[in-house]
Amino acid sequence: MITLCERTLLRDLAQRVAEIAAQPQQEEKRRRWYAHNRLEHGRPMVLCFPEGSWEELLPESVLETTDPLLRQWEHRLRTQIYTAAHFPGDHVVDRAFRVDRVCPTTDWGLQTTYIYSSTRRGAYVWDAPIKEPADLERLHPPQTTCDEQATQQRLAMAQDFLGDILDVELRTSHWWTMGLIGELARLRGLQQIMLDMMDNPEFVHRAMRFLMEGRLQWLQSLEDRNLLSPNYGNDYVGSGGLGFSDELLASGNNGSVRLCDLWGFAEAQEITDVSPAMHDEFVLTYQIPLLERFGLNCYGCCEPLHHKLGILFKVPHLRRISISPWCDVRIAAEKLGDRYIFSWKPNPAHLAAVTFDPDLVRRYIRETLAITRGCIVEMILKDTHTCNHDPQRFDQWMQIACEEVERAVA
Numbered sequence: 484m485i486t487l488c489e490r491t492l493l494r495d496l497a498q499r500v501a502e503i504a505a506q507p508q509q510e511e512k513r514r515r516w517y518a519h520n521r522l523e524h525g526r527p528m529v530l531c532f533p534e535g536s537w538e539e540l541l542p543e544s545v546l547e548t549t550d551p552l553l554r555q556w557e558h559r560l561r562t563q564i565y566t567a568a569h570f571p572g573d574h575v576v577d578r579a580f581r582v583d584r585v586c587p588t589t590d591w592g593l594q595t596t597y598i599y600s601s602t603r604r605g606a607y608v609w610d611a612p613i614k615e616p617a618d619l620e621r622l623h624p625p626q627t628t629c630d631e632q633a634t635q636q637r638l639a640m641a642q643d644f645l646g647d648i649l650d651v652e653l654r655t656s657h658w659w660t661m662g663l664i665g666e667l668a669r670l671r672g673l674q675q676i677m678l679d680m681m682d683n684p685e686f687v688h689r690a691m692r693f694l695m696e697g698r699l700q701w702l703q704s705l706e707d708r709n710l711l712s713p714n715y716g717n718d719y720v721g722s723g724g725l726g727f728s729d730e731l732l733a734s735g736n737n738g739s740v741r742l743c744d745l746w747g748f749a750e751a752q753e754i755t756d757v758s759p760a761m762h763d764e765f766v767l768t769y770q771i772p773l774l775e776r777f778g779l780n781c782y783g784c785c786e787p788l789h790h791k792l793g794i795l796f797k798v799p800h801l802r803r804i805s806i807s808p809w810c811d812v813r814i815a816a817e818k819l820g821d822r823y824i825f826s827w828k829p830n831p832a833h834l835a836a837v838t839f840d841p842d843l844v845r846r847y848i849r850e851t852l853a854i855t856r857g858c859i860v861e862m863i864l865k866d867t868h869t870c871n872h873d874p875q876r877f878d879q880w881m882q883i884a885c886e887e888v889e890r891a892v893a
Contacts, residue, residue, distance in 0.1 A: 489548045490644060496560035497648040503567045503576045512575045513717075516727035519859065520779075520802065522821060526892040527852065527860035529572035529884050530723060531877060535604060535868030536834075540877070541565060552637070556580075569874075570881045575717045575725065580649040582641045585633040586710060588657060591697070592623045595669045604868065611672035616686045622670075624697030627657060627705060654712040657705060660784075661749045661773040663694045664766045668753045680757070680765055687765050695769040702742060702776060711740040720746040721781025722805045723863030724826055731778045747777025749798075750784040750805070763794045775799040783807070785828070785866065789814040808832075816855045825858040827851060829884075831867040839876045845883050852891040862888075 503509075519528050533540055541561055548557045566574050593612035600606045613619060634653070641651045667676055667690055679687045705711050714720055715731035726746050749770045754762055774780045782788075782795055783805030792815065795804065804823050806815045808830040819825050829851075833844050852860070862884055870876045 485550060485553065489550070489553060492547055493553065493557060493560070493644055494648060496557065496564065497580070497645045500560055500563050500576060501578055501648050503564065504578045506576075509575055509577065512573050513727055515573065516575065516725050517729055519861065520724075520726070520728045520824070521730070522802075522824070522859050524821065524859070527855075527862055527888050528724075529862045529881070529888060530574060530725070530864070531566075531570045531572060531881055532719075532723065532863070532865040533867055533870075533877060534865055536870045536874075536877070537562065539870055539872050540874045556641070569878050571885050572881055573725075575727075577717050578650045579717065580641060580645055580651050581654040582638050582651060584653060584655040584710070585630040585637065586627050586655055586657070587630075588627040588701075589625050591625060591666070591670065591694075593618070593621055593670060609669060609672075611668075611670055611675065613671045613690075616683065616689075619686070619690055619693060622693065622697075624700050627701070627710065629708070629710060655710060656712065656714075657710070659748070661698060661747060661770060662751055662766075663691060663698065663749075663769055663773075664751050664753050666694055667691065673753055676753075677757075680761060684765075691765060691769040695772060698773055699776075702773070706740075706742055709739045711742065711745065713740050713744065714746050715744070718746075721748045721803050721826065722750065722784035723828065723865055724781070724803055724824065724861050728779065742776040743778045745777050746779050746781060747774050747800075748781040749774055750782065750786065752784055752786045755786045759791045759794050762791055767794055767798075771798060779803075781805070781826070783826075785809075787811075789818070792818045812851055812854050816858050819858055821857060821859050823859070825855055825860045827855070827860060827862050828866070829862060829864055831864065834864075834867050834870045834876045834880060837871065839871075839873065839879065841879055841883060844880055845887060848884055848887045849890070852887060856891070 596610040714726045715728040718726040720726040779802045780800045781803040785807045787809040789811040806827045
């Protein structure tokens with residue numbers, strides 16, 4: 484049962500979020516994001532996503548609600564408040580409170596077994612179910628079902644609790660990436676697909692084609708059933724960056740959202756060490772038919788892409804490219820110029836080290852901003868799965884980043 488204290492707590496947190504959302508700087512940050520995503524020159528944008536470090540910034544012990552759904556909502560509200568107080572970058576806090584549809588999606592028909600070394604935050608291996616090429620025939624495309632009754636109950640509860648404070652919206656995110664190769668790696672095994680590319684390339688093509696066709700069918704079913712939600716506002720898109728775009732507007736029948744109204748995203752982290760030619764042949768060839776369905780696209784995450792940009796420029800509607808800590812930023816800056824968003828991911832190890840060196844961080848950021856002068860830059864601190872239990876490191880890093888941005892544009 485939900486107690487009066489829990490209800491009061493959530494409402495108090497929501498009121499604090501609403502007060503932050505009403506601050507004038509939120510509208511100014513929105514304006515800058517729209518311009519940034521249109522490739523207009525301006526100062527570099529700065530964001531911080533603590534990801535795994537949230538367990539150290541806002542540990543489970545600070546949550547006061549007991550119901551699992553309410554704990555999710557409480558954590559979300561607390562992260563918004565924490566972000567506004569500690570990260571002086573370009574995060575936008577708005578009045579939207581998003582409620583997820585209850586829409587589970589099936590797998591491909593074969594189960595992948597994961598074996599963890601210690602905890603689910605640690606290393607793991609997996610037992611890939613496609614042992615032989617013939618096992619490919621046992622797969623079937625994923626399907627999404629929607630529990631309308633449970634969805635409406637969840638929505639009604641949020642509106643009852645918070646609807647007079649925040650704008651309760653029904654939103655759903657069904658995927659993160661259209662990369663495909665990660666799905667095949669989990670089904671076949673990462674080492675095995677590397678061998679297959681040499682020993683049985685036709686199997687890799689058959690498998691990637693099957694996954695591509697399955698995802699195309701699945702995406703179309705989501706669009707046909709009006710289960711897509713817009714991501715062209717205050718939305719995390721790609722592997723970092725906010726989605727604010729006036730180029731992407733829902734214009735389907737009765738305000739329905741189509742794939743062409745959305746940001747798309749693909750990456751290929753599993754084949755970092757594969758040549759550009761093999762990346763193109765075995766992966767990009769099958770990603771492009773998916774990405775061409777979207778209005779704007781992002782590409783890349785943690786993989787270094789500076790030596791593969793030549794093949795990536797043929798991705799349709801490409802707007803944002805991830806420049807990971809392992810990229811050569813000079814090569815990337817020269818090739819991207821101001822034609823694409825230079826989505827720079829600084830090295831998260833600076834926050835995870837035994838000691839935090841603010842001078843090193845400052846030199847590192849200053850040098851990169853000098854190299855990327857003239858590019859459309861965003862600085863996305865992420866993949867920070869620990870801050871060595873020193874949350875102040877995030878505050879210091881963000882303060883340094885913002886100071887260096889101001890210095891670079893002065």
